[in-house]
Amino acid sequence: MPYNQPHPLEVRVLTRRFGLPNSQSIDTYIANEGYQALEKATAMSQEEIINEVKASGLRGRGGAGFPTGMKWGFVPRNSPKPKYIVVNADESEPGTCKDRLLIEYDPHQLIEGIMIAGLAVGAQQGYIYIRGEFRYLIGVMDKAIDEAYARGVLGDNVLGKGIKFHLATHSGAGAYECGEESALLESFEGKRGNPRIRPPFPAVAGAYQCPTVLNNVETFCAVPTIILRGAKYFADLGSPKNGGTRLFCLSGHVNRPGVYELPMGFNLLRLINEVGGGVRNGKKLKAVIPGGSSCPVLKADECDLAMDFDTVAAAKSMLGSGGVVVMDEDTDIVKAALRIMRFYAHESCGWCIPCREGTTWLKKLLQRMDDGMGQRSDIVLIGDLSKNMLGRTFCPLGDAAAMPTIAFVEKFREEFEAKVAA
Amino acid sequence: MTFSPELEARFEKFLAKYPADRKRSALIPMLIYGQDEVGSVTDELVEEVAKRVGVKPLEVREVAGFYSMLHVGKPMGKHHVQVCTNISCMLVGGAELYDQACHKLGLGHKQVSADGFISLEEVECMGACSWAPAVQIGYDFYHQVTPAQLDKLLDGLKAGKNPDQITEVPKVNC
Ligand SMILES: Cc1cc2nc3c(=O)[nH]c(=O)nc-3n(C[C@H](O)[C@H](O)[C@H](O)COP(=O)(O)O)c2cc1C
Ligand code: FES
Numbered sequence: 304m305p306y307n308q309p310h311p312l313e314v315r316v317l318t319r320r321f322g323l324p325n326s327q328s329i330d331t332y333i334a335n336e337g338y339q340a341l342e343k344a345t346a347m348s349q350e351e352i353i354n355e356v357k358a359s360g361l362r363g364r365g366g367a368g369f370p371t372g373m374k375w376g377f378v379p380r381n382s383p384k385p386k387y388i389v390v391n392a393d394e395s396e397p398g399t400c401k402d403r404l405l406i407e408y409d410p411h412q413l414i415e416g417i418m419i420a421g422l423a424v425g426a427q428q429g430y431i432y433i434r435g436e437f438r439y440l441i442g443v444m445d446k447a448i449d450e451a452y453a454r455g456v457l458g459d460n461v462l463g464k465g466i467k468f469h470l471a472t473h474s475g476a477g478a479y480e481c482g483e484e485s486a487l488l489e490s491f492e493g494k495r496g497n498p499r500i501r502p503p504f505p506a507v508a509g510a511y512q513c514p515t516v517l518n519n520v521e522t523f524c525a526v527p528t529i530i531l532r533g534a535k536y537f538a539d540l541g542s543p544k545n546g547g548t549r550l551f552c553l554s555g556h557v558n559r560p561g562v563y564e565l566p567m568g569f570n571l572l573r574l575i576n577e578v579g580g581g582v583r584n585g586k587k588l589k590a591v592i593p594g595g596s597s598c599p600v601l602k603a604d605e606c607d608l609a610m611d612f613d614t615v616a617a618a619k620s621m622l623g624s625g626g627v628v629v630m631d632e633d634t635d636i637v638k639a640a641l642r643i644m645r646f647y648a649h650e651s652c653g654w655c656i657p658c659r660e661g662t663t664w665l666k667k668l669l670q671r672m673d674d675g676m677g678q679r680s681d682i683v684l685i686g687d688l689s690k691n692m693l694g695r696t697f698c699p700l701g702d703a704a705a706m707p708t709i710a711f712v713e714k715f716r717e718e719f720e721a722k723v724a725a
Numbered sequence: 726m727t728f729s730p731e732l733e734a735r736f737e738k739f740l741a742k743y744p745a746d747r748k749r750s751a752l753i754p755m756l757i758y759g760q761d762e763v764g765s766v767t768d769e770l771v772e773e774v775a776k777r778v779g780v781k782p783l784e785v786r787e788v789a790g791f792y793s794m795l796h797v798g799k800p801m802g803k804h805h806v807q808v809c810t811n812i813s814c815m816l817v818g819g820a821e822l823y824d825q826a827c828h829k830l831g832l833g834h835k836q837v838s839a840d841g842f843i844s845l846e847e848v849e850c851m852g853a854c855s856w857a858p859a860v861q862i863g864y865d866f867y868h869q870v871t872p873a874q875l876d877k878l879l880d881g882l883k884a885g886k887n888p889d890q891i892t893e894v895p896k897v898n899c
Contacts, residue, residue, distance in 0.1 A: 306856050397811045397850035435794045436851050438864035439898040471742040474754045477794030493752035495791040554813035554854040561855050642815050646849055
């Protein structure tokens with residue numbers, strides 16, 4: 304069984320097979336619509352598949368929310384080089400724990416999504432980059448891949464149609480930065496996880512400098528449903544320009560933390576209060592991080608909003624990776640800001656100076672504030688330093704560190720002031 | 726250096742996953758599975774991996790230093806206790822659990838017990854945020870860990886048990 308009780312308000316599309324007996328097995332998968340979308344896709348042209356994904360309104364679930372069909376469309380069709388599908392299963396944005404369940408309970412759904420992406424761009428090889436800490440999931444995935452080979456789903460003659468597709472897992476070894484797509488590709492090639500300069504983007508020059516589709520686990524997992532039930536079905540589940548459902552990872556001070564699949568655009572307060580059973584111990588809500596630690600915090604009075612990419616962006620935050628971190632009235636915001644900055648300082652790869660030095664000094668400043676040794680001018684400095692980092696780092700890790708910090712200082716300045724040395 | 730037949734088989738499988746001229750892709754998977762058997766990223770492991778993927782040992786060392794799970798030259802304990810104190814865990818007692826572990830084990834961050842049996846690390850988010858606070862021992866996950874459960878786990882380890890023998894607190898991964 305999944306780690307938390309399902310909730311009646313959930314719309315279970317990607318998670319519809321969770322909880323079925325033996326949900327990891329290919330038999331359960333095939334008995335429950337499995338590999339029908341792949342069969343259907345083999346009869347579609349590349350354009351038809353890509354157009355279907357475009358029309359579904361599917362946007363990347365890894366963080367940035369980039370339209371998936373459009374990304375696939377950037378892959379040069381006439382390139383003489385081999386093409387690759389790479390799955391980002393690095394799941395390491397604090398607050399996020401959904402890809403893990405998608406692999407654990409329904410690995411074949413992921414395989415099918417990857418293979419359809421392969422058909423769409425003409426790739427014959429896929430790799431699943433799984434963070435090293437998820438060792439047991441590598442076992443789950445390898446077993447599912449072996450089953451798919453044994454059944455003629457993967458291999459040199461996919462479903463007996465003369466199509467080739469091969470798939471393998473790849474273990475990471477601990478580095479948040481390797482979730483960033485270009486650093487992931489470097490790491491995949493056996494190097495340090497430093498980011499690459501872009502453009503070119505992975506669609507043009509990705510794995511081994513070949514055209515590569517790189518998406519998050521959940522993004523691929525949505526694809527079989529889109530092909531099988533149609534773009535319109537998927538689009539209608541969500542809100543305008545935000546197709547489908549999404550796995551929200553509810554954590555922090557709630558009564559029922561857990562991963563819940565809800566339509567895009569579901570109201571954040573309802574997510575906390577109805578699905579999550581409200582703030583625990585009868586406390587009041589203080590703030591919410593709506594999409595993983597890199598997303599600017601929302602104050603309690605900003606939380607009555609639809610959880611889709613555009614609405615959350617309009618509220619000057621981000622839907623990010625779906626990690627909803629709930630903080631009650633007793634939460635020490637300076638401590639929260641410090642802990643998050645300690646993370647980014649630890650994970651900065653050190654490649655570019657604004658990020659390496661910026662996160663280090665912000666960590667020191669926030670530590671000093673939290674220790675009660677800070678000056679009033681430090682509050683300004685924390686804000687300024689963050690703003691100076693924003694947009695000036697080699698990869699978006701620097702932004703990911705700066706954005707939440709700016710919001711913490713701006714929205715909870717009084718908490719920082721209260722800690723200034725007497 | 727000789728590896729177990731299982732590891733040899735695994736290495737062979739790893740090297741076969743990637744295009745023939747891209748063996749270097751197997752470097753990190755080989756290091757982490759190699760470390761699991763050898764105990765750390767030793768000079769011998771570095772040399773061997775370098776030879777097999779066709780790069781210089783120095784290049785392997787340069788890569789290994791980047792990754793937090795790779796312990797270059799310095800083995801962690803047989804049972805590596807990792808406590809997450811990142812934001813979701815912190816909000817529900819992760820930092821207190823880490824302090825508790827420090828006191829109970831008499832160890833700090835990345836320190837190893839004298840007999841090499843137990844080590845401790847304060848780690849970043851391990852992807853268990855909705856079941857926080859989370860602890861990993863080796864590759865096994867423990868979710869919504871209470872102070873009493875952590876005590877049981879650590880007492881068991883201190884008594885020389887393997888985590889699987891501490892049945893009062895079962896791991897959650899399948
Ligand atoms: C520092 C950093 C860490 C990231 N970590 C992850 C991650 O763990 N998983 C993920 O899917 N995307 C992560 N991303 C986003 C990826 O760069 C990439 O945009 C994403 O995998 C693309 O897939 P999508 O379009 O399906 O979202 C990260 C980005 C940055 C800047
Ligand atoms: S914050 Fe501890 S597991 Fe994610």
